[in-house]
Amino acid sequence: xxxxxxxxxxxxxxxxxxxxxxxxxxxxxxxxxxxxxxxxxxxxxxxxxxxxxxxxxxxxxxxxxxxxxxxxxxxxxxxxxxxxx
Numbered sequence: 001x002x003x004x005x006x007x008x009x010x011x012x013x014x015x016x017x018x019x020x021x022x023x024x025x026x027x028x029x030x031x032x033x034x035x036x037x038x039x040x041x042x043x044x045x046x047x048x049x050x051x052x053x054x055x056x057x058x059x060x061x062x063x064x065x066x067x068x069x070x071x072x073x074x075x076x077x078x079x080x081x082x083x084x085x
Contacts, residue, residue: 012067
């Protein structure tokens with residue numbers, strides 16, 4: 001995976017974890033740093049690792065959807081147009 005795709009994947013994972021916790025267990029947000037994510041570098045699949053303590057593991061794993069790393073703009077004119085819009 002390219003560096004930009006890894007960064008985008010990490011962002012997608014963090015965003016999904018935060019959304020799940022807010023929806024399912026907002027009182028556990030203080031323990032966000034305890035969530036352990038496992039990424040398969042070969043195919044980019046992401047899962048919540050069993051090292052994540054309960055009930056965090058169950059709340060997140062039960063609502064988990066495979067995140068997709070969005071492609072980064074490579075065309076500077078497209079980026080400029082988006083920024084100036």
